[in-house]
Amino acid sequence: NAGVMQNPRHLVRRRGQEARLRCSPMKGHSHVYWYRQLPEEGLKFMVYLQKENIIDESGMPKERFSAEFPKEGPSILRIQQVVRGDSAAYFCASSPPGQGLLNTQYFGPGTRLTVL
């Protein structure tokens, strides 16, 4: 099992451009979480998705940010019209559909977004 995959690992965008971050969960995992880590801060929850459904988006900024987890393919975190404050490391985690001890979140390596 290759683990949670994220690409690209590094992404540079100019202000006003769009950023698309991809996350492929571990095989058999149907739950995906996105977290953001700003410089000098801990990871902060953004959104929790299951296949084709957004379950909890309480951590998502109200504008410019969106996320999806289609039936086929990776989960996508999309940031429109990026600003310098969006520069951060974005981590994806996935978990299986079990409960209790089975429900461990496994993290990807992260995508480091730099906005010039």
Add this chain to the structure above:
Amino acid sequence: AQRVTQPEKLLSVFKGAPVELKCNYSYSGSPELFWYVQYSRQRLQLLLRHISRESIKGFTADLNKGETSFHLKKPFAQEEDSAMYYCALRAGGTSYGKLTFGQGTILTVHP
């Protein structure tokens, strides 16, 4: 709303010395607590969780509801323990759901 506090940003000890990484939380319900570790150039990985009551790599952590703490301890630190450690909380009553992380503590174990 839940909150996790790791008061020490940096912690240095010598090899063989005991180490304790502090974690305090605030949450009105019954939480589930975790410790995650990130070694240099590796991804974040689960170290232990309080419901497992297990010891991983010699580390233990006890949930103290009275003091709302979940400190991570190891009696004899090793150089390979040098890493970033994050304490995290998940709201009780849900098997799924977001993790709330502390800001992390960088542990350095000197030879």
